[in-house]
Amino acid sequence: MVAAIFILWCVIGAVVGYAIGAPRGRASEGIGLGLILGVIGWVIVALLPPADSATSPTAHVHEARRPCPYCAELIQPDAVVCRFCGSQVEPVPKPTVTVESIEARYPAYFDQAKAALDRLPNRPDDELEWLETVCFALRRGWSIQRAVAEATPQAY
Ligand SMILES: [Zn+2]
Numbered sequence: 001m002v003a004a005i006f007i008l009w010c011v012i013g014a015v016v017g018y019a020i021g022a023p024r025g026r027a028s029e030g031i032g033l034g035l036i037l038g039v040i041g042w043v044i045v046a047l048l049p050p051a052d053s054a055t056s057p058t059a060h061v062h063e064a065r066r067p068c069p070y071c072a073e074l075i076q077p078d079a080v081v082c083r084f085c086g087s088q089v090e091p092v093p094k095p096t097v098t099v100e101s102i103e104a105r106y107p108a109y110f111d112q113a114k115a116a117l118d119r120l121p122n123r124p125d126d127e128l129e130w131l132e133t134v135c136f137a138l139r140r141g142w143s144i145q146r147a148v149a150e151a152t153p154q155a156y
Contacts (some may be wrong), residue, residue, distance in 0.1 A: 013038045025051030066092060097128050106135035106140055113138065116148050124152060 017034020022044055029048060033041030065074040073084035077092040095101070103110040113134040117127060124130040127155050130151045137147035 009038065010035050013041060017041055018058055021045045021048075024048065060084040097132065099128065099131070102128065102131050102135060104141060106132075109135045112144055113147070120148075120152065 009021065013030045013034040013036075015034070017030035017032070018027055019030070020034075021030020024045075024099065026045060026048055030045045033044050035041070037044065062129050064077060066077055068075050068082040068084060068087065070087040070089070070091060071082060071085035075082050075084070075089070078094065079089060081087070082089055106113070110131075113131050115121075116132075116134060117131060133151035134144075134147045137150050138144065142150070
């Protein structure tokens with residue numbers, strides 16, 4: 001009986017912890033702290049700052065948009081007509097990716113990625129995209145083998 005009450009108490013702690021943590025992007029912390037600490041855990045979760053929303057994919061989408069010069073609503077960078085007010089707007093050209101621009105962006109990793117490209121048995125269809133993917137993966141701390149495998153999925 002005591003064991004049953006204990007288990008029930010843990011479940012309630014976890015559920016309430018989840019309910020407090022979920023809206024703040026801290027569902028897992030809510031479950032863990034509620035489960036272990038009960039009421040004290042709930043208080044801790046409620047006092048935690050909300051999880052960083054800048055890391056969510058939607059934040060990235062917002063970043064890519066720009067305000068319409070006429071109505072200030074956020075529109076796609078390459079839009080020619082504002083979808084909110086219908087005004088004609090100048091499309092913002094996408095930055096042209098070149099070997100030089102990749103080298104400039106990833107100076108520490110470019111040579112390694114370029115050497116790996118030259119060692120490939122078959123050249124990838126889009127060498128620039130391949131180079132950028134490998135450089136990006138290397139900067140994230142991946143090994144060159146893993147970075148190449150990421151950029152060349154069809155070869156593995
Ligand atoms: Zn507009």
